[in-house]
Amino acid sequence: KVHAERQRIFQEREHESEQGPLQVTAPTGFVTFHDRFHKEVAIRLHTWYQNSDYIVLTQPPEPSQLIWSSLMSDEEQGRRWLFVGYLAILLLLVLYTPLIVGITNVARWVDLGPLQPLWKGVAPTLGLTIMVSFLPTILMLIFHSFFLPKTAGVAQDDLQIWYFWFQVAFVLFGGVVGPDISGFANEFISSPKQGLIVVAKALPGQMPFFMNFLVVYWIDLVMCLLRLPELSKFKYFTRIFDQAEAKKHSEPEDQDYYGIGARSARLSILMAVGTVYGTLFPPICLLCAFNFGFTRVAYGYMLVFAETRKPDTGGLHWVSMLRCTFIACALYACVMSAEIFR
Numbered sequence: 506k507v508h509a510e511r512q513r514i515f516q517e518r519e520h521e522s523e524q525g526p527l528q529v530t531a532p533t534g535f536v537t538f539h540d541r542f543h544k545e546v547a548i549r550l551h552t553w554y555q556n557s558d559y560i561v562l563t564q565p566p567e568p569s570q571l572i573w574s575s576l577m578s579d580e581e582q583g584r585r586w587l588f589v590g591y592l593a594i595l596l597l598l599v600l601y602t603p604l605i606v607g608i609t610n611v612a613r614w615v616d617l618g619p620l621q622p623l624w625k626g627v628a629p630t631l632g633l634t635i636m637v638s639f640l641p642t643i644l645m646l647i648f649h650s651f652f653l654p655k656t657a658g659v660a661q662d663d664l665q666i667w668y669f670w671f672q673v674a675f676v677l678f679g680g681v682v683g684p685d686i687s688g689f690a691n692e693f694i695s696s697p698k699q700g701l702i703v704v705a706k707a708l709p710g711q712m713p714f715f716m717n718f719l720v721v722y723w724i725d726l727v728m729c730l731l732r733l734p735e736l737s738k739f740k741y742f743t744r745i746f747d748q749a750e751a752k753k754h755s756e757p758e759d760q761d762y763y764g765i766g767a768r769s770a771r772l773s774i775l776m777a778v779g780t781v782y783g784t785l786f787p788p789i790c791l792l793c794a795f796n797f798g799f800t801r802v803a804y805g806y807m808l809v810f811a812e813t814r815k816p817d818t819g820g821l822h823w824v825s826m827l828r829c830t831f832i833a834c835a836l837y838a839c840v841m842s843a844e845i846f847r
Contacts, residue, residue, distance in 0.1 A: 533576040533655070535565060566656045567816040575653040583653050590651030594667065597643060598674070601636075605675045608632035630717035633675065634724075640671055641767040645760075658818045661766030665822055668770035669829050676718065676774055677781060677836065678704075705843035712786040715778055719792040722775065726803045732811060734759065756813045765815065769822045772800065773829035780833040781840055 538544040548562050578586075608629070644664055654660040735755050742751035761767065779793030 532579045566658060570656045570658055570816050572649070572653075572655055572657065572660070575655045578653050586651045586653055590647055593647045593651060594644075597647070598671070601640075601671075602675075605633060605636055605679055608636050627717065630714060630721050633679070634718070634721050637672060637675060638762060641668055641764075642761040644668060644671075657760070658816070658821065661760070661764050661818075662821055662825060664761075664764070664766035665769045665773075665825050668767055669773050672770065672774040673777065673832075673836070677777060702843065702847050704840070705847035708782070708785060708840070708843075712782065712789070715782055715786075715789060716792060719775070719778065719789065719796055722771075722796055723799065725771070726799055729763065729807060730803055732758065732807075757815070758812060765818070765822050768804075769826050770829075772797075773826050773833075776826075776830055777833035777836065780830070781837045784837075784841070785844070 536547070538547070548564075641664060644667055645660065648654055648660050648663050652660075652663060654663060735758055738755035739751050742754045745751070746754065775793060775796055779790050783790040783793070
């Protein structure tokens with residue numbers, strides 16, 4: 506039977522060039538071994554093949570993490586969609602930047618009279634936080650449409666990396682650059698030293714913004730603890746099912762904003778704010794320490810007692826967070842160089 510099936514597949518594949526792809530086989534498959542010894546032997550043997558890139562053997566992820574539609578796409582198709590995905594991210598950056606700049610300068614355009622001091626302090630930070638909170642959903646839509654990640658863990662890792670870089674652009678340096686982005690870019694390209702001086706001059710006035718940003722982060726933690734979307738879904742499903750079944754239908758939480766990728770990116774940007782600007786304004790370090798302590802208590806409760814258990818990724822996001830911290834150290838060196846030039 507195996508020989509006959511192999512012959513049939515070979516015959517159909519011979520007609521692919523004339524009749525177009527018939528989807529006889531998929532580029533990815535799963536092999537189940539009865540014992541661990543043969544599995545380890547197979548994983549190590551693939552390095553001896555002459556075309557080691559033709560057959561790649563890896564440990565499979567959890568079945569619940571698989572994205573089956575991405576597994577059916579071939580490598581050539583994946584490269585084409587990947588290029589389109591990078592263009593989509595670039596377009597998102599171009600379209601989102603004016604919105605971020607506008608929301609951070611909204612306090613200058615709207616006058617609330619006696620409440621203007623409070624409005625001037627809260628509006629830019631709160632508006633920026635709200636606008637940035639939409640990014641994970643948009644990025645995940647781009648990833649699943651064009652990047653074709655094979656597992657949910659890979660999608661979360663991509664989200665963590667790109668979300669962090671977007672926050673670096675919008676949070677760390679968005680207010681420093683100011684509304685005239687094109688003018689700053691031209692000045693920095695023509696004279697990098699003069700561009701650093703401009704950044705150094707603008708930094709002292711941005712310290713209240715970063716203090717407010719760290720305080721607004723408390724709202725995110727409180728919303729995580731309240732778990733209002735899950736509570737609403739649970740209350741709705743209790744009208745249809747019993748409580749045990751309703752709990753299954755109300756979990757898990759939104760993996761775009763509350764997934765491990767977006768959470769890791771937000772924690773990384775908190776660390777970056779404290780690392781880059783802590784020397785210029787030491788109270789930022791105290792707020793960062795309080796935020797991380799509050800986060801430890803909140804997540805320590807939610808992950809153990811409230812949220813459903815997620816598959817282990819083997820420290821993938823922890824390594825990405827270390828890389829983000831290394832990037833923050835490099836940015837700190839650039840900011841200190843700008844202060845020296847000034």
